[in-house]
Amino acid sequence: MAMASFLAVFLLMELIAGGYRDGANGLSMNYYFFSCPSAEAIVRNTVTSALQSDPTLAAGLVRMHFHDCWIQGCDGSVLLDSTKDNTAEKESPGNQSVRGFELIDDVKEQLEKQCPGVVSCADIVAMAAREAVALSGGPVYDIPKGRKDGRRSKIEDTLNAPAPTFNASELVRVFGLRGFSAQDMVALSGGHTLGVARCLTFKNRLSDPADPTMDSYFSKTLSKTCSGGDDAEQTFDMTRNNFDNFYFQALQRKSGVLFSDQTLYNNPITKSIVKGYAMNQAKFFLDFQQAMVKMSLLDVKEGSQGEVRADCRKIN
Structure with missing residues (x-):
């Protein structure tokens, strides 16, 4: 009995040391283990349902992850809408192949009800792409979580993206x-x-x-x-x-x-x-x-470098 208690305490300490603790800086595979244990399931179920209705959406979600990470790092910047003072990344001609914004909104809405202010939009994008690959018959893999959302999204930044004319x-x-x-x-x-x-x-x-x-x-x-x-x-x-x-x-x-x-x-x-x-x-x-x-680790924002948006389409 004493040994079982010791092992339970040891496991808990390992989980915390590995970055599982709510609010801990640093990415980890089970970042939301305590703070939002339903996060992975909500993303997986929502993507599964969406692809059953429209299998072509998988490509859009994979593109979304790449286009997000390449510009400003994996920080959900591709999700931000334009404002009267700023034209956002998603307006770029190179981002016209990106689809699935409504799916990300749906996931975010569910997560805000379950665990408000916890799961970032950047992590949702990364997890949705992972699920899209697996559900389309591709490899099953995991990614570290804990990215924060960025506050910048400008169309001119997309000029740095690889072009279809590159050799x-x-x-x-x-x-x-x-x-x-x-x-x-x-x-x-x-x-x-x-x-x-x-x-x-x-x-x-x-x-x-x-x-x-x-x-x-x-x-x-x-x-x-x-x-x-x-x-x-x-x-x-x-x-x-x-x-x-x-x-x-x-x-x-x-x-x-x-x-x-x-x-x-x-x-x-x-x-x-x-x-x-x-x-x-x-x-x-x-x-x-x-x-x-x-790729999912490109220039990620942690701690005070970013935020967890309440609405993936606009900064808090």
Whole structure:
């Protein structure tokens, strides 16, 4: 009996030391263990329900996490609405592929009823993306929680985001500046196995002459898509709602939709990584989940550096 009591006390001390305590600075896997134990379940159930109704939403949630973290760090800045004095990040043309704002609002509303002022919008975005990947057939992984929400969101900051016109060398360079290896970058690019691209982002490849790195038959497919206008959509691979390695197989067939996709197979540094992922889905999954955890830690705000918004669309 005494030993059981000792073990219980020891476990409690370990939990606290690991950052489980309400309000403790520093991220941890179970940051909300005491302060909001229902947080994980609420996010998971809400995302599950949403994807059952609309499987295409998974791609939008994954994009949301990336676009949030790349600008100002993982701080929920992509969620903030514009005001009369400021145009926010979400208005950027590069953020038009981001979807799921209403889902984040729904999760936040539920959490504010359960444990008001505890769970940040930034953490909700990160957890929602994690669930979207797993529910689409991708790897199951966990991420540390405890991010605070930022107070800045400006459209001009999005100019620093990687562009669909970047070649592999440029992608390696800009990702390297954020601490990612070439392998991390290619793995994260594999997130394009979900979703679609709008004609506006790839029509430059169809000008006369067409991009020579593209399969001629696939070029006709993209031209047909763009006959529907700039907002016409083209899937990145044949299974737009399934998280798999078909994206990398498409690159091998010279059927990458964006220039920044196909360039990964045209550069000797990244080509071998693409070939490896196209042949071994398990390896892609492992590297993707590790890269996602690394991305989720980009420039996170802790303690007084940020806040926990009551409404994800506006600062407190």
